[in-house]
Amino acid sequence: MLQAKLELHDIQGTVLRNRPMPYFGAYLLFRIHNATAARNLIRRLLPHITSAADWEHPAENAWINIVFSYEGLRRMELPAEILAGFPIEFRQGMAARAAFLGDVGESAPDWWDLPHGQNGFHIGLLVMAGSTALRDEKLAIGHAAMAGIEGVSLIARLDVGVPPTLREHFGYRDGLSRPFIEGEGGIPAAGQGVPVKAGEFVLGYENELGQISTGPGPEIFWKNGTYLSIRKIRQKVAAFRNFLQQQAASADAQEKLAARMMGRWRSGCPLSLSPDKDDPSLAETNTFNYYDDDPDGKKTPLGCHIRRVNPRDALKDTITDARLHKLVRRGAAYGPLLPEGVMEEDGKDRGIVIAFVNAHPGRQFEFVQSQWVNDGDFISQGSRTDPIVGRRDHADDFIYPEKPFRRHITGLPDFTVTRGGEHVFLPGLRGLRWIIEMSG
Template sequence: MNTRNTVLDLHDIQGNIVFGYGRWGYPVSRYLFFKINNKRQGMAFMKSLVPLITSSAPLDKQNNGTAPPATTNVAFTYAGLRELGLPDESMRSFPEDFRMGMKARKDILGDDGPSAPEHWDPIWLNQYDVHVFLSINATSDTQLEQRYEQILQLIDKTSDGVILLSGHRDGDGSTLSDYQSGNAIVIDGKPTANEHFHYVDGISNPVFKGQGRNRAETVGAGKPTRASATTDDGWEALEAGEFVLGHKDESGEYPIAPKPRLLSFNGSFMVYRKLHQNVGKFTSYLETTSKHYGDTKLSTDEKQETLKAKFAGRWSNGAPLSTYPDYASAEEFGEQWQSATEVLFYQADATTEEKNNAREKYETLKAQRRGFNYDYDVDGAKCPLGAHTRRTNPRGSLEFDTQGAFDTPGAMVNRRRILRRGLPYGNSSDRTNNSAEHGTIFMVINASIERQFEFVQQQWINYGNDFKLSNEKDVLLGNHGETQDGNPDGRTVINGNKTLGQPTFMCSGMPRFVETRGGDYFFIPSLTALRMIAEGIIDPT
């Protein structure tokens, strides 16, 4: 199937939706939140922002042929849209999940214990104060600061009609910041896609129609299909309506969206979550538990890396367990990947032939990192049924009657896919520290918060019955509880693999590795809708 059939107006859709900024080289960011005190001044502020807003069009075509040094995007809470004077009929037409906001949905999301809203950063303690989200992504700290100062100057012109909210625990956490920072983790002087548990992140973000991606990019990142004359690789791009409002989704219908059509068309919904990572707990639990796991021929470090891979479903270098089930094969993959990327992206004196060979190898390895399923690992002998990547994207492995009338291998998954955006924050060089400010700014783009993000969070991350795991939770993101004595009570089963000398293994006493520190639900309007909001001309009739 041609992934170009659906046409999206990339100049109308805000940036970081159709393509993430990471691929364009923006390793630093700041996330700002505002309260609107005066409707007229708020509208004027929005109008002044419009020239700075980055669209989803290729960045090298938005700035006189070169990518801009900084990007800016904006989104609104339900309370924010009301403060800006949207008509009641339009406000009532928004989905209930968005109207309620994240804090009111805490029971669905599993935000309890240390993740409960009363423990969030101060900025989130009064959910009705946060009206506007603004992101700045930049190529350098200097460019980031310049765009930030530019935004501050626009705020000053509102005469306190728009207030930049403080209350982020950022930096060393000793003082509250006016913004939340985000930064790619730098290793050997190079920005990476790693997160603080030292996994590679963002490998299989969904590919959907209208992006203009080539066929190879769809493999492993689109939706699984039955191989045919037109889809001989077994993958197709998802429908654009799963992520962009006003376009048909996987059900063949248009997603629920607010009225009028121009308000919602080419817009989307965003989930913003600040997730603190307990690096010390993760490191300690992995070191202690791995001593009792795996083939006795493996070294201590090899055992630890193997168990770590079983938790995530991928090795630290990104190799999937379903394709590389043992330490040796994963190490070989990592060496080849490092060699190819070094020549392709960093070796300035490489010859054309060396570059071409490296690119061919790189594309092959990239396809292997994404292009897999669990058809030949139904029992989880290679990749455990409860591994993080398998739970959040089962790749068609939850279907049962795939040989009969029910012949859509991704039917239970295609409507649950989410676009993952955001960056890590903080420094985790001290691997024993839990309290320092480090984690992930987790941003989700989807057409339906309830059907996509909330379903995955509730049904697949915090409840394991779809995977025949009862109430066993996702190892990395699950809200693991405690015993009456206050001891960690999380658990997971690592399926055995006799061929590889990996016995069935029960991990118990597992602490909560990730805790929520705040967030909310936002509506991202198109450029057209943003101008309408700024002019006050939204008319649902």
């Protein structure tokens, strides 16, 4: 069968392309009060929306993309029969699905500070740039597009990016692995494995089930679109540092524990390739698997973070097809760094915002979040959850191999709490034009 030929000129850029490095960005969230005003805003923004083709040969190192919540599309006056055809995860929104996703206790929607579809978030602009100056130029385009428009209001802005350390707030190197999408161009990097069918990430193409991934309404509306499952996660950095210190006396032992929980050393070096000591020269190496080399998790613990969110070939002999649950992850930090060595929280909000690209939110993001992050059954871990980002009301322990005996840690606190989340629809450029013309 021939590989998919993706219509890069019609796909919004953030779906396929990596972010710039260094990275400075912003999420701008808008509320729609009037559909005509919203259509005028989109009409003004459309010439500035970056496609995957533009991203491949950029005129400048900065981009704008646009997304909608379900409530946003409803307020754009899309026909009821089209709205009813969207996946239930998108229609209900993450706040309504919080219990299933593990957003309970401190992570419950009552505590969220990032607006979602049920309390005012209808349109989002995602701005990415290689410098603060370029970011601000793109933000100025958004502000100019708002001039004279009374029926749309800006309700939130969250600046994101890569910290000067090039690591997220817990100190781990981030964004080291992602699937290669069939038809995206180029060749897979070492360790990316067999290309994943484009329909897992973009509507209008064949997916891993051998079906064409589709959306509701006319093809021009949904083809080349996709969904982003966005999460704002606050990180309790001091709590993480204190936990490591309480569990391990020496600095080396603390680093080893941090590596066991993640599955990589904080440099990014995978335990699979260097289980006993860090080797930063291997930080970007992804040429490892688990099925033959480490089936029992003696190098990379079965319950660690990276093994949960990307089991690679570890589930080969099970009923679960890991290729049906692949995600493209776009993560960026927000908030100031907590200075090195500080062991008490300073009251400032810091963490990570992650946008997961998936064409089927139910069997991709929501499956991974509910079954792999917040349940350990699939790796013989019972009710144990992810030691870094998992919920703690089901289990608060972590087991990993150690010499001469395996180690069993109990009393893991919440190192992270959810502070916002939503499934959003990211149309193709033709889909954006259709929204304007259909409802105009």
